[in-house]
Amino acid sequence: MAADGTRGWGPGGPWPERDIADGFDRLIAANRLFGAELNPSVLKKSGKGTPFLVRKPPLRHRMLALWRDLFENRVAPGELLALLSAEVHGLAHGDGLLLFGSDRLLYDCQILRGEESVGHLTLDLYRERDRIVPFLPFPTRPGHRVVYIEGISLTRQSTGYASALFRLYERLFHDLGFHLFRLKASLSVGKYYWAKEGFECTDREQFQEVRDGLWDLVRRLGLPVFEQEVRRLTHMSDVAAFRRDLKVPVWRDREGYYTFERDAAHSEEFLFPLGKAYLLCAAPWDGHKVIYTDTPRRTAFVWSEKYLSHGTPVGHPEGLRRLTALREAIRREGLLGSLIVTEPYMPGMEALHAVHDPAYLEAFREAVSRGDRYFATRDCAIGAGSYEAALLAAGGVMAGIDAVFSDRSDNAFCAVRPPGHHAGRATAMGFCFVNNVAVGASYARSAYGVARICILDWDAHHGNGTQDLFEEDPDTLFVSIHEHPSFCYPGTGRRMDRGKGAGAGATLNVPLSPHAGDKEMIGAFEREVVPAIEAFRPELILLSAGFDAHRDDSIADLECTEAAYVHMTRRLLELADRHCGGRVVSVLEGGYRVESFVASALAHIRTLQGREETPCSSAGG
Amino acid sequence: MFVGRRMKRDLVTVPPGASLSEAARLLKANRIHHLPVVEEGRLLGIVTDTDLRNATLRGAADEEVGAPRTVGEVMTRDVVTLSPEDTIDDAMLILSRQRLGALPVLDGDRLAGIVAKTDVLSALIDTLDIEGIGVRLEVILPRDMGEVTRLSAALGELPVEVRSLVLAPHGTDRYAAFVRVATIDASGVRERLRGKGFDVAELSDFYEPG
Numbered sequence: 146m147a148a149d150g151t152r153g154w155g156p157g158g159p160w161p162e163r164d165i166a167d168g169f170d171r172l173i174a175a176n177r178l179f180g181a182e183l184n185p186s187v188l189k190k191s192g193k194g195t196p197f198l199v200r201k202p203p204l205r206h207r208m209l210a211l212w213r214d215l216f217e218n219r220v221a222p223g224e225l226l227a228l229l230s231a232e233v234h235g236l237a238h239g240d241g242l243l244l245f246g247s248d249r250l251l252y253d254c255q256i257l258r259g260e261e262s263v264g265h266l267t268l269d270l271y272r273e274r275d276r277i278v279p280f281l282p283f284p285t286r287p288g289h290r291v292v293y294i295e296g297i298s299l300t301r302q303s304t305g306y307a308s309a310l311f312r313l314y315e316r317l318f319h320d321l322g323f324h325l326f327r328l329k330a331s332l333s334v335g336k337y338y339w340a341k342e343g344f345e346c347t348d349r350e351q352f353q354e355v356r357d358g359l360w361d362l363v364r365r366l367g368l369p370v371f372e373q374e375v376r377r378l379t380h381m382s383d384v385a386a387f388r389r390d391l392k393v394p395v396w397r398d399r400e401g402y403y404t405f406e407r408d409a410a411h412s413e414e415f416l417f418p419l420g421k422a423y424l425l426c427a428a429p430w431d432g433h434k435v436i437y438t439d440t441p442r443r444t445a446f447v448w449s450e451k452y453l454s455h456g457t458p459v460g461h462p463e464g465l466r467r468l469t470a471l472r473e474a475i476r477r478e479g480l481l482g483s484l485i486v487t488e489p490y491m492p493g494m495e496a497l498h499a500v501h502d503p504a505y506l507e508a509f510r511e512a513v514s515r516g517d518r519y520f521a522t523r524d525c526a527i528g529a530g531s532y533e534a535a536l537l538a539a540g541g542v543m544a545g546i547d548a549v550f551s552d553r554s555d556n557a558f559c560a561v562r563p564p565g566h567h568a569g570r571a572t573a574m575g576f577c578f579v580n581n582v583a584v585g586a587s588y589a590r591s592a593y594g595v596a597r598i599c600i601l602d603w604d605a606h607h608g609n610g611t612q613d614l615f616e617e618d619p620d621t622l623f624v625s626i627h628e629h630p631s632f633c634y635p636g637t638g639r640r641m642d643r644g645k646g647a648g649a650g651a652t653l654n655v656p657l658s659p660h661a662g663d664k665e666m667i668g669a670f671e672r673e674v675v676p677a678i679e680a681f682r683p684e685l686i687l688l689s690a691g692f693d694a695h696r697d698d699s700i701a702d703l704e705c706t707e708a709a710y711v712h713m714t715r716r717l718l719e720l721a722d723r724h725c726g727g728r729v730v731s732v733l734e735g736g737y738r739v740e741s742f743v744a745s746a747l748a749h750i751r752t753l754q755g756r757e758e759t760p761c762s763s764a765g766g
Numbered sequence: 767m768f769v770g771r772r773m774k775r776d777l778v779t780v781p782p783g784a785s786l787s788e789a790a791r792l793l794k795a796n797r798i799h800h801l802p803v804v805e806e807g808r809l810l811g812i813v814t815d816t817d818l819r820n821a822t823l824r825g826a827a828d829e830e831v832g833a834p835r836t837v838g839e840v841m842t843r844d845v846v847t848l849s850p851e852d853t854i855d856d857a858m859l860i861l862s863r864q865r866l867g868a869l870p871v872l873d874g875d876r877l878a879g880i881v882a883k884t885d886v887l888s889a890l891i892d893t894l895d896i897e898g899i900g901v902r903l904e905v906i907l908p909r910d911m912g913e914v915t916r917l918s919a920a921l922g923e924l925p926v927e928v929r930s931l932v933l934a935p936h937g938t939d940r941y942a943a944f945v946r947v948a949t950i951d952a953s954g955v956r957e958r959l960r961g962k963g964f965d966v967a968e969l970s971d972f973y974e975p976g
């Protein structure tokens with residue numbers, strides 16, 4: 146079998162080392178493989194010039210070791226070169242070289258239109274080393290495999306080339322098992338297209354500047370845009386797609402650069418949607434993109450440090466240790482690179498008032514700013530950061546909903562606290578202040594025109610707040626599976642409660658007897674929950690995901706294990722695939738024994754990503 | 767608690783001359799089972815849905831006599847009644863012992879209200895706060911008011927709101943105290959009470975899968 150690229154692309158066994166070595170020899174003979182070392186003078190000045198110095202190739206065994214580490218020998222050298230230089234949009238690569246650095250492989254080429262050189266591209270392929278102790282350089286362990294776009298330059302903006310090339314590369318590096326796709330070069334060219342392709346601003350402060358610039362533009366042009374709409378933007382792709390309904394004039398010069406002011410050079414007028422026009426003219430920014438390797442579904446992970454600022458007293462079950470432990474575990478398990486980490490944002494008050502009484506929220510804010518130790522009831526302990534954290538938790542669900550509707554992710558897990566499902570229109574109880582899923586449902590309706598929403602609540606406690614808010618709404622199916630109210634807080638959620646008025650039949654309560662375990666939980670889920678959701682045909686599924694039905698969690702008397710959460714998550718995704726394009730936004734509620742909570746939440750997240758877990762149990766089905 | 771406080775005052779009644787079908791319609795429309803039969807404000811009897819059904823069946827079986835036509839013909843004349851000064855305890859005992867469904871309440875000779883089984887159940891639901899937010903704990907105490915005092919002091923020290931507290935006899939020498947607390951962390955409350963030497967039952971342990 147030839148090892149130089151004649152084999153078709155597809156899953157196959159790894160190449161034998163001998164074939165890899167032969168491939169190196171062929172490329173060396175063809176003057177397409179060299180050694181390289183970084184050019185420190187260029188790096189220091191970060192000016193123009195070649196970022197590396199070409200040398201003779203390193204020793205054979207060092208090249209083989211690097212190849213193994215980067216590709217697990219899933220691709221041969223000549224094959225890689227051929228795949229990287231595929232022709233896209235009439236542009237081809239010339240003089241493509243592979244260069245071996247001490248810990249990285251470089252790809253360098255000219256971008257050609259016919260014979261003419263129109264640009265230059267350098268890729269940097271390496272593996273990050275995770276430091277085991279964060280502040281010590283050693284020891285380390287192998288981390289993510291990264292594709293770094295060291296530099297790309299094009300002599301003119303060639304519409305669509307960058308996005309087409311990166312779509313190709315994304316696929317290629319996905320198949321090769323790479324985790325991250327980063328772009329170092331400042332996006333002076335094609336920044337709109339790259340934003341549209343999901344490249345994210347590397348630096349949060351720089352993103353803040355982009356957002357501020359957009360708001361300045363809106364004010365300068367006097368456009369009918371609320372500040373809240375701009376403040377809500379959290380990703381470059383949101384900016385690129387912002388307010389497609391508003392058309393803004395821009396002027397282009399011969400080189401293909403755009404400005405908002407007409408002048409001698411910029412004389413060709415175009416009308417573009419606001420977000421596109423803004424990014425075409427905006428200052429350069431540094432972008433990167435995450436690509437996903439072994440997860441069939443893209444899962445957004447909504448998280449903010451501010452969720453830790455809701456301080457509760459020592460011994461309070463709903464402590465911040467829950468989230469720090471979950472974050473540590475996600476890092477430890479190497480899940481971070483495969484999750485689309487998403488920042489929540491502060492929701493506008495109108496989004497909150499759609500669910501909560503303004504006077505109630507104001508009383509909550511005042512209690513926090515007065516320094517009260519609890520709000521409304523002794524369970525609801527508060528600290529200085531509680532008001533902001535509670536609002537940001539609702540904003541986290543909104544960010545998760547944005548992620549699935551903008552197609553940045555297939556589903557989302559919102560690791561928020563404080564939890565929300567006991568909170569009613571004007572009631573705080575059971576550690577809850579703002580009903581996060583309810584705010585999310587209302588936001589999905591107003592922002593994305595979703596009509597039929599299913600809220601499934603598998604926390605061990607009845608989601609009484611959510612039920613109260615939606616029991617008269619026929620378009621919201623609320624399904625809660627929980628420990629029987631005669632034994633467990635909050636003492637509501639009996640089977641006979643099926644909704645009220647127009648919403649009669651759109652509430653389903655499934656109480657479980659004390660000591661019920663996986664068999665009973667999964668059985669009830671299959672017998673009652675699945676058919677109800679199936680019949681309702683939701684356009685979005687929100688999940689109040691509490692993990693306190695676990696047998697190690699003493700707050701309730703249920704005795705489930707991670708297997709139940711895996712099973713229910715998987716079945717829920719199947720339902721979502723059938724009815725709503727896989728859109729599931731899972732929102733953290735309870736789960737107080739840290740170990741069992743972390744294990745259950747991890748299993749849930751891994752299943753959301755579509756990873757294979759323990760086989761689906763058929764209990765009760 | 768007096769019957770006058772719990773009885774239903776907005777009454778649906780029927781005159782003795784009303785037809786059986788009219789009585790049946792009233793029962794169905796108001797989702798009730800008992801109709802006081804009233805003439806000039808005076809109670810003559812009571813008619814239930816069972817009376818109506820039996821009358822119809824009897825009429826069909828015995829064609830010569832013919833089916834009764836009016837409520838007056840089928841009503842129970844010997845009615846067990848209450849007065850507003852009677853207590854809910856009285857009502858509960860009568861309803862339970864005589865297996866009745868509802869008791870008219872007479873103020874002098876005027877019909878003032880009615881107490882049905884469901885009204886008594888509602889009183890019980892309210893007393894035990896079954897519909898309110900909370901979890902029930904069961905504490906077994908020696909039959910000694912000192913222990914009851916100690917329990918209420920212990921509850922007062924906990925960071926929880928007590929929604930209801932019912933003290934019931936438990937055998938001959940003990941009390942069972944049913945405490946309904948408004949906290950999600952009921953297991954924490956149980957642990958703290960046990961730490962103070964109280965015998966707190968795990969309610970869930972009484973559940974035996976069938």
